Amino acid sequence: MFSKILIANRGEIAARIIRTCKKIGIQTVAIYSEADADAPYVYMADEAYCIGKPRVHESYLQIEKILETAKAAGAEAIHPGYGLLSENAEFARKCGEAGIVFIGPSPEVIEKMGSKVAARNAMKEAGVPVVPGTEASVADVGEAIAAAVQIGYPVMLKASAGGGGIGMQVVQNDEELLKAFEGNQKRAQMFFGNGEMYIEKFIENPRHIEIQLLADKFGKCVYLWERECSIQRRHQKVVEEAPSPFLDEDSRRNMGEAAVKAALAIGYENAGTIEFLVDEEKNFYFLEMNTRLQVEHPVTEEITGLDLVEEQLRVAVGEKLRWSQEAIKLEGHAIEVRIYAEDPKTFLPSPGKITAFALPTGEGIRHELAVHESSTVTPFYDPMIGKLVMSAPTRDAAIQRLTEALEQYQIEGIKTNIPMLREVVAHRAYQNGETTTNFIEKYIQK
């Protein structure tokens, strides 16, 4: 096993990775920006180095600086977490050139899955269903309209390099597409340095269900069931759970097997997730592959009993997968809620200084936190300040426990989305498992 690794990330995920490293005896190196000097993960690591100013392009995206820090500290591997450099093929490549193991798949696979058009084509070749859409990015708005007419409205306009809902919009007709095209293209160019756009059929009342995969360097791959991630605001997930209340044994197996087939076809290794859109008839379509650990990975850990970070480390160091498909457990139910520093009604960010911070305790509760009781939440990063992961033997029991836990939070100084989370969990539609991607617009913001 590695003796020392660097974590090229921040917040709750850096803390989460450090915890597993401590458990299995790996020394940890944290990096932080000037804005994160007081973050919990910085204190948890064995060593921590400030690598620049608050904004991500001056700190957490500084590839050379991070590699220098890793080399100077004697780290043998880098865990990229999620977001930031985790799906940056150039970073993965440069790690390899520097003789440092990148904990994740190869740069070639990251590159391929990072381009929505290339990923879609790879999935089609592997025999995985994809949403009807353009085969390549469209050159201009004229081509976009022609494609939309052929596919049939409503269609989804998407940025090829996009993520987090940026550069993405549903349009109902030519006029709306005309309006949406230029703005989204500009935004994609600005955010991702790539303004390529493409068009897909929009699936009504879809669910967003993803399959967790784990693959080693020896061509073995297993699926760790699904996560139901339909409840989203601004195209970002808010509530996730495993197993999905919508799938049955057959659909679960079909999706899992399709995901494994896809991973093997592209030569995937390490932990990864294939996201599917699932329509009302349980047809599923490839959406995208996340070539990294995901925010919501803990719900999978809770139902399988596996530590995904530990498995990632083992695969990265060259060990064989320790599990056959038959050995993967599915026990109980787990629900994760993301706690965001934002207004619970408008979803506008709410940076500021935390003045009171009391968390619930009790059976089944797991917290993953980015802040402590007197942290300042800065405007430089994602608004997520932590996650509550609730486990119980059944979905009903998990909802019951979650309802009680959400009543007990006391966070002051910043606004949080906890009032909205309470509303979601208390809603009969949620309790009935009617979790579709328009849940929040339909039931909460109405």
Added chain:
Amino acid sequence: MANIQSNMAGSVWKILVNVGDEVTEGQDVVILESMKMEIPIAAEASGIVKEIKVSEGDFVNEEDELVILE
């Protein structure tokens, strides 16, 4: 004269007006970026842009002046 202030901490992503432009109440004049979200800032009154106090990329705090109208 009316000043347009920032309603939260963040970076100035886009400035949508120039000095001398006429703006109407409710018109977006600046887009801030905070916590990876774009937040449009609108004029609370109509007027002519007299001065723009910030540049694209600047960091601003809550209640900082962005644009001065007359």
